[in-house]
Amino acid sequence: MKTNTQQWSQTDQKIAQEALGKAYARETEALVAEINQKASQITHINDIWALNDYLNSKRYHIDGKYYSSDATSMFVLAQLVKEKWLTLDELTGLTPSTRAKVAALAKMS
């Protein structure tokens, strides 16, 4: 399966960028809510270091997904669909064969 981005149309790239932006907003808003909740339960220094470990891990994964990857990578879109930060409906408008590959990767990954 070809998954490089050189075959993507400008429309595909625009749709993918917008979808990534939506997923990023959702994932980071969910993290803000989660941290507010976790932080309200902190009573001991060990809770703080556990929160610190958790944030380091989250940052590594979020930065890896949204910044280090090619913004139009099918793998990233598929991962976000799998994680439910995006729906396949939000990728409507992508070249059908490209969207089908994202859907297939989301099931496989």
Add this chain to the structure above:
Amino acid sequence: MKTNTQQWSQTDQKIAQEALGKAYARETEALVAEINQKASQITHINDIWALNDYLNSKRYHIDGKYYSSDATSMFVLAQLVKEKWLTLDELTGLTPSTRAKVAALAKMS
């Protein structure tokens, strides 16, 4: 000024250990209160990454002070006095010359 610990009596070491324990409890309790307060103001992902950076820095410094150093190091005691996690009164019972060195280092450091 000799500051190694081989000259310390067992009483000195016991007093220093207890003082370090007190300082650690105070400093970490203050950090818990501070993080509770900071965390309640988090509204955006950038606030979370700023908190993460702050915790990484705090952990580095706290671990460095309380775990990596010799527990009876005059330098650590002097630093804690300077930072107000300990008072010189709490080092009463130390060999007077040792206590005087800690006091002198606290002013210098």
